[in-house]
Amino acid sequence: QQQVKQSPQSLIVQKGGIPIINCAYENTAFDYFPWYQQFPGKGPALLIAIRPDVSEKKEGRFTISFNKSAKQFSLHIMDSQPGDSATYFCAAIMNRDDKIIFGKGTRLHILP
Amino acid sequence: EPEVTQTPSHQVTQMGQEVILRCVPISNHLYFYWYRQILGQKVEFLVSFYNNEISEKSEIFDDQFSVERPDGSNFTLKIRSTKLEDSAMYFCASTETGQGYGYTFGSGTRLTVV
Numbered sequence: 174q175q176q177v178k179q180s181p182q183s184l185i186v187q188k189g190g191i192p193i194i195n196c197a198y199e200n201t202a203f204d205y206f207p208w209y210q211q212f213p214g215k216g217p218a219l220l221i222a223i224r225p226d227v228s229e230k231k232e233g234r235f236t237i238s239f240n241k242s243a244k245q246f247s248l249h250i251m252d253s254q255p256g257d258s259a260t261y262f263c264a265a266i267m268n269r270d271d272k273i274i275f276g277k278g279t280r281l282h283i284l285p
Numbered sequence: 286e287p288e289v290t291q292t293p294s295h296q297v298t299q300m301g302q303e304v305i306l307r308c309v310p311i312s313n314h315l316y317f318y319w320y321r322q323i324l325g326q327k328v329e330f331l332v333s334f335y336n337n338e339i340s341e342k343s344e345i346f347d348d349q350f351s352v353e354r355p356d357g358s359n360f361t362l363k364i365r366s367t368k369l370e371d372s373a374m375y376f377c378a379s380t381e382t383g384q385g386y387g388y389t390f391g392s393g394t395r396l397t398v399v
Binding site: 216218275 | 289294316318320326327328329330333340341376378380383384385386388390391392393
């Protein structure tokens with residue numbers, strides 16, 4: 174119930190390609206879905222986030238698609254660059270809670 | 286941009302020894318957290334702290350763990366008698382309002398128990 178399932182575990186994409194990372198959840202009490210980006214030796218940093226009343230959110234080259242009925246959401250990175258190589262975590266937070274439930278992470282590598 | 290600072294970046298300790306991981310949260314933040322990430326696994330919540338007391342703790346946060354805000358700037362995580370399975374990356378985080386979307390994470394302390 175408290176889990177967020179993330180796939181794939183790792184992903185290699187050519188520069189300019191569109192990596193897609195998928196996540197799924199069970200608990201409908203989650204009402205905020207952030208994505209975190211983590212570079213080696215650094216802590217997770219908030220990248221983009223969405224609430225379930227919105228089906229899509231774009232910030233620059235990053236887009237979240239949200240399917241509330243399927244309880245799934247995904248991150249797309251447009252025109253990916255080698256600098257986007259990092260570990261990406263999807264996450265979920267429950268209403269009025271401050272605890273983040275993380276997915277297992279996707280290690281993304283963008284080939285030059 | 287304000288940062289959450291953690292020290293040390295890497296700590297190696299013998300099994301059974303006590304370790305203290307240190308964090309300096311962002312100065313105007315009032316809510317503090319510790320999370321841990323075992324190598325290759327997800328980031329997991331350990332404990333939240335507000336107004337000088339624990340707000341919530343996970344089942345991972347057993348009697349071997351304690352947190353403290355010894356002064357106006359530091360926030361520490363103590364593991365009393367380390368086990369091999371405590372080896373992980375430990376992240377400190379803080380928020381201003383206690384809302385889950387306002388987190389700032391530190392860069393982490395890699396704890397290796399040998």
